[in-house]
Structure formats: structure tokens, C-alpha cells
Amino acid sequence: MNTLRIAGGQVLRPDATVEDADVLVDRDEGTVLDVGADLDTDADETLDAEGCLVTPGLVNAHCHVAMTLLRGYADDKPLDAWLREDIWPAEAALTPEDVRAGAELGLVEMIKSGTTAFADMYFHVPEIAAAVEEAGLRARLGHGVVTLGKDDADARADIDESLAVAREFDGAADGRIRTAAMPHSLTTVAEEYLREFVADAHDEGIPVHYHANETTDEVDPIVDERGERPLAYAKQLGMLTGDDFLAHGVHVDDAEIDLLAEAGTGVVHCPASNMKLASGMAPVQKLLDAGVAVGLGTDGAASNNDLDMFDEMRDAAMLGKLAADDASAVAAPDVVRMATAGSAAAVDLPGGALEVGGAADLAVVDLDAPHLTPANDLVSHLAYAARGADVRHTVCDGRVLMRDREVLTLDEDAAMARAREAVASLRERV
């Protein structure tokens, strides 16, 4: 058996306690063999975790990873204008090579900030899957479908591509890649297509992921035209099952929260994107109180503007308190759970907890920094004070992806250079 030991650190356990312990990993199986203070087995490789906190790898449950290319491309607008005036015209000019370049840059950023798994909706998915395979992360990938403005043939071709991608890439990269069917939203995909698309996906056991209840501009037309709330409509369309997960859920009323809790549909909270686009404040504490499976995501780097899940935890806690008008709402252990086990459960990927037999997906956070001193409460530090740049080592599926801040699976400098070149050429074309 080939083993890896993460030695000399403190370990965040699934019950949110922290203990002095080593973590022993079976690299062949990609699982945790043992967690304990006195492990006497020799390991084939050791990662030093002295003065560090070993946490489950962070799980970014909603992203558009290749949008790193559009970071800073268009800011300071609300969602609809931002998409229509800036983002969609630029995306229409992206080549598969551009998407590969943007994905690699985003994956480097994720590895460097302790993210080991993510869910992603975009296009040119084969390029994203190839980048994920090389980077060594886990992902649930899907081709996003928009039928708005398309004729019937183009709309159906888009849906067919989403289903084909979901079939082809499920289980790729030694099982690290899973897939989903991904209609973009309840307003950008017409009802006639949604109904068929969702049924076809579910018939084949493919989960469905979509944006929902993100802005009032999106909710109001559904209510006006149908006389029902968006998630009642989603339920009617069959897209509110325990396998499905939606992004945002900002403007949900109490009845919709009950629907989500009853169905077991995951909700991915994206606080930075919601603040930047002024979409609103999701009622996260209400969702948690109702027992909804809540995860955390960055959304794309164009609306965030980074892929750092530590930022996201802090934003989620701060915004959650403001939304609830209660400083005790969305507390530190809640956001840490949302960024780890909560996200993993919402998108149904392994990881999110350091436990024997579980996935060996972890991040080692260096605590030897002024902003993490003194170590009064390490869960508080993770939620409120740590940054992605504090991550020293990243491990996914038992494989070391970053050691002492050196990314081992991708070439960081080359990824930045390719992204710069891709965007220089894109700017000439758009």
C-alpha cells in the first residue's frame, strides 16, 4: 500500500472539534486510513503540518471556472445588464482553447486556496474536463443550456449537447468527474424544453443543476405570468428532487423554503456574487433552520472576483447575519460546514469531512501568520480570518496537488501566460 502522512498538525474533525493528530492516507484508494495522535506506521511520503490546521478540502458548489478570463472585464452592473451587455457577447467569442486556458487558471487558483472539488456550469466542457483530469481535482461538470433567442433546432441541439456531455464524462478522470444536466435558469430555458430536458435527464439518473431565485427581475415575471412562485414551477417541472441542486436561492419565500427542505434539493449560496450584482441577501439561517442542504459557491470570477472559498465563508457569515438582523445567525461552524460537508452533500461529491474511510481530500492551513494569531478558536479563524493564501498543501484523492505552495499538477506561470494571451486575442475579437 502506498501511503501519505500529514504530520504534526491539528485536525478539524467532522463534529467541528480540533485535535492534535496526524492523518494517514491510502494513496492507492485515495481514502483516509487513520486520524490520530500516535500513528506509528511509516509512510511513503510525509507532508509537514507543524503549526498548521488540517481541514477537509473546500468544495466550491457553484462555479463557472473558465470565467477567470472575464475577471475585471465588466463590473458594477446588475445581473441582467451585466450578462446581456458584456458577458454573453464576450462568451460568444470564446474558443475551446480559451475555455481550457480559463479553466486551467481557475484550477490553479482553486488548488492554491485549498479547494479540492467544485461544481461547474459552462460550455466547451470537454476542455474543462481535460483540465480537471490534469489538475487532479474532483468536479461535477455540465454544459449550460440557454434556449432564449434560439430557434427550435438550436435549442434542441444545446439540450442534446448537455445530455451527451453528462453521459460521456460521468466517471471520467478515474471517477473524480461526475456530471449533471444544466439548464441555465427557469427564465432562460423555455417551459416546453425544460419539461422534456429534465425528464430525459432524470430517466437516465442524471441530476439537474440550475440558477434559481437569484434576482427579483427573474422572480417577478414568473409570478406575474404563472401566478406561482419559481420553485413551485420548478417542482411542477420535476426539477426539485433530492438529486438536484440550484444556485442562489436569494429570493425564496417560506413556502419555497419548505419545498426545498421536503424535496432535499441542495441550495448553493453565493454571497460575493449576490452582493456584487446587488442581487439581494439569501435567507441562509432560515434555510439552515428548515433543514435545507446548503452549500457554498463562488459563482464565476467575473462576479466575485476570485475563486477563494475562504473569502466566501467570511462573506456568507457576514451577509447571513445582516439578512437575519441577528449577529448570532450563520455562525462560524455553520459556514465552515457549508463550505465542506454541506457543499459536498449538495452537489453529491465525495469529501467534505476528514474521517476514516472517507475521501482523502484536504487542505493544510498555515497558522503562523499575524492575522491568525493568537489561536483562540481555529473554527473562527477559518470562517473569519484565514485566506486562500494561507493554504500550504492541498491534497485530493490522496494525491498532493500543492506542496509548500508549489502547484505540482499544473504549471502556474504557463497557466497565467496562456490566460493573458487568450484575453488579449479575445479583446481584439469582441
Ligand SMILES: CSC[C@H]1O[C@@H](n2cnc3c(O)ncnc32)[C@H](O)[C@@H]1O
Ligand atoms: C450557459 S453556461 C452558464 C452561464 O451562466 C452565466 N452566469 C455567470 N454568473 C451567473 C449568475 O450569477 N447568474 C446567472 N448566470 C450567470 C455565465 O456567464 C454563462 O453564460
Ligand SMILES: [Zn+2]
Ligand atoms: Zn452562476
